[in-house]
Amino acid sequence: SAQKETLGFQTEVKQLLHLMIHSLYSNKEIFLRELISNASDAADKLRFEGLAKPELFENDAELKITVSFDKEARTITISDNGIGMSRDEVIANIGTIAKSGTKAFFEQLSGDSKKDANLIGQFGVGFYSAFIVADKVSLTTRRAGSNTAEGIRWESQGEGEYTLEQVEKAGRGTDIVLHLKEGEDELLADWALKRIVRTYSDHISIPILMKKGSSYGENGEVIESDELEAVNAASALWTRSKSEISDEQYTEFYKHVAHDFTDPLAWSHARVEGRQEYTELLYIPARAPFDMWDRERKQGIKLYVRRVFIMEDSDKLMPQYLRFVRGVIDSNDLPLNVSREILQESKDIDAIRAGCVKKVLGLLEDLAANQTEKYAAFWKEFGQVLKEGVGEDHANKERIAKLLRFASTAVDGDEPTVSLSDYIGRMKEGQDKIYFITADTLAAARNSPHLEVFKKKGVEVLLLTDRVDEWVVGSLFEFDGKSLQSVAKGALDLGALEDEADKEAQKQAEEAAKPLVEKVQSALGDKVKEVRATVRLTDSPACLVAGEHDMSAHLERMLKAAGQ
Numbered sequence: 001s002a003q004k005e006t007l008g009f010q011t012e013v014k015q016l017l018h019l020m021i022h023s024l025y026s027n028k029e030i031f032l033r034e035l036i037s038n039a040s041d042a043a044d045k046l047r048f049e050g051l052a053k054p055e056l057f058e059n060d061a062e063l064k065i066t067v068s069f070d071k072e073a074r075t076i077t078i079s080d081n082g083i084g085m086s087r088d089e090v091i092a093n094i095g096t097i098a099k100s101g102t103k104a105f106f107e108q109l110s111g112d113s114k115k116d117a118n119l120i121g122q123f124g125v126g127f128y129s130a131f132i133v134a135d136k137v138s139l140t141t142r143r144a145g146s147n148t149a150e151g152i153r154w155e156s157q158g159e160g161e162y163t164l165e166q167v168e169k170a171g172r173g174t175d176i177v178l179h180l181k182e183g184e185d186e187l188l189a190d191w192a193l194k195r196i197v198r199t200y201s202d203h204i205s206i207p208i209l210m211k212k213g214s215s216y217g218e219n220g221e222v223i224e225s226d227e228l229e230a231v232n233a234a235s236a237l238w239t240r241s242k243s244e245i246s247d248e249q250y251t252e253f254y255k256h257v258a259h260d261f262t263d264p265l266a267w268s269h270a271r272v273e274g275r276q277e278y279t280e281l282l283y284i285p286a287r288a289p290f291d292m293w294d295r296e297r298k299q300g301i302k303l304y305v306r307r308v309f310i311m312e313d314s315d316k317l318m319p320q321y322l323r324f325v326r327g328v329i330d331s332n333d334l335p336l337n338v339s340r341e342i343l344q345e346s347k348d349i350d351a352i353r354a355g356c357v358k359k360v361l362g363l364l365e366d367l368a369a370n371q372t373e374k375y376a377a378f379w380k381e382f383g384q385v386l387k388e389g390v391g392e393d394h395a396n397k398e399r400i401a402k403l404l405r406f407a408s409t410a411v412d413g414d415e416p417t418v419s420l421s422d423y424i425g426r427m428k429e430g431q432d433k434i435y436f437i438t439a440d441t442l443a444a445a446r447n448s449p450h451l452e453v454f455k456k457k458g459v460e461v462l463l464l465t466d467r468v469d470e471w472v473v474g475s476l477f478e479f480d481g482k483s484l485q486s487v488a489k490g491a492l493d494l495g496a497l498e499d500e501a502d503k504e505a506q507k508q509a510e511e512a513a514k515p516l517v518e519k520v521q522s523a524l525g526d527k528v529k530e531v532r533a534t535v536r537l538t539d540s541p542a543c544l545v546a547g548e549h550d551m552s553a554h555l556e557r558m559l560k561a562a563g564q
């Protein structure tokens with residue numbers, strides 16, 4: 001039907017719009033970056049679908065984005081000849097938020113606009129940022145390959161609802177017209193828009209065209225030209241040489257590929273030659289995304305083959321424990337028709353992935369060694385995820401273990417700053433084990449009676465309080481030739497740390513406590529394996545100890561809580 005119909009936004013969209021407009025106003029220029037980023041994604045999608053169906057190009061294979069403005073009408077128009085959208089896609093993509101992590105996002109909102117601006121940034125601003133500067137947005141789109149009568153116009157004033165109508169659209173792709181709010185006229189200037197495009201979107205790989213505008217002729221006369229020129233460098237950023245790319249360009253490219261609003265923490269950019277030839281540009285974000293713990297999570301690494309976008313989100317390109325990494329891998333060797341199924345089997349992909357994992361670990365090692373503060377920030381956001389790697393990635397276990405950081409009895413404060421190497425460097429004469437304790441909280445760990453004897457002897461104990469720590473110590477066993485030992489397990493053998501006096505004391509304690517031990521043993525019966533006198537306690541009268549090969553009490557509690 002050609003009739004205009006009115007539909008309501010999902011409640012979340014309304015909330016998001018309101019927040020966006022109020023908390024991102026000081027960053028209003030980003031609307032253009034977001035719309036250009038979407039146009040570029042749409043071009044990528046068309047190029048990919050066009051591999052199998054060249055007819056989608058409709059005899060117009062020059063992918064491009066055009067930005068123009070109309071001073072009289074007070075509008076800015078962003079057009080692309082990318083994949084476009086069908087009616088259903090418009091409803092699904094523009095009228096609803098289908099993202100995972102949406103619920104968590106809305107729960108965290110505080111009403112404090114500064115904090116919320118940060119959260120929105122983390123969540124991704126996207127298309128709705130148009131409403132920061134516009135009080136009406138009109139999007140006209142037609143999916144590549146569809147009939148010219150099947151264009152769809154979506155219009156909204158950014159409040160509760162939007163309208164949809166079917167329209168005629170000659171070219172495929174999407175035109176977005178922003179009707180500017182009162183007071184935004186400064187955007188209606190050639191130089192202003194060009195400056196914004198160059199600042200935020202120079203890295204876009206297809207041309208962003210604008211009118212040449214006014215220039216001076218030979219005799220100083222002003223020449224107005226309607227001819228279009230590319231405002232950006234229009235080559236894929238990762239194909240340029242490092243020396244030609246500024247930090248700002250790397251940063252803006254990150255925001256585009258990661259759909260993130262915050263600057264990245266670090267990146268690695270390299271062209272790799274050898275059996276597999278590829279370019280990688282990989283980023284460590286500064287902030288964890290909302291969906292880091294969500295199994296349905298979509299984004300990850302974008303795979304390109306010779307500059308053609310193939311797919312995103314492949315688990316095959318990065319292991320789970322590095323799922324926070326974002327960026328691009330561009331292969332020279334893979335076939336263009338590579339599918340998910342082929343990826344699953346591909347030895348070539350395995351080689352690329354192994355190479356990229358090494359790059360990321362190298363990047364982290366570099367941060368840990370040379371930019372301690374950045375590394376601490378990384379650890380805070382992603383340490384728990386990286387820890388999974390100890391059990392997951394056999395080949396790189398040692399390297400990952402070196403990157404781990406823990407709280408410890410040797411340092412004050414709650415920040416996990418102690419590496420296993422730090423620990424070994426501080427070991428006591430005669431100490432041959434790395435001692436640790438696992439607990440739910442740092443307070444519980446620090447107050448554990450198991451620590452008493454270590455305090456007395458001045459031996460450091462690592463305090464492990466993340467859920468994943470049980471998994472870490474269950475897979476690591478040893479580091480640098482020193483075994484990891486729980487202080488809460490077995491008949492604590494302090495080895496050479498024990499002196500003659502200790503042994504004597506133990507003997508005397510056993511003697512003295514014999515009648516008590518027997519009484520306790522018979523009272524507890526089958527509930528315990530053994531009751532022992534000990535000198536490991538200095539202040540507490542008694543403590544529970546797990547058998548050498550038993551589950552730790554902490555793990556047992558965790559499993560119980562998880563219903564196992």
Ligand code: ADP
Nearest residue numbers: 038039042084085093094124126127128174259
């Ligand atoms: P994101 O880009 O992070 O997915 P956006 O809010 O920017 O989120 O865009 C939402 C969705 O709308 C996109 O994922 C895409 O499917 C669709 N979309 C937006 N702009 C375009 C466009 N110019 N061409 C085709 N699809 C678009």
Ligand code: MG
Nearest residue numbers: 037038126127
């Ligand atoms: Mg987007």
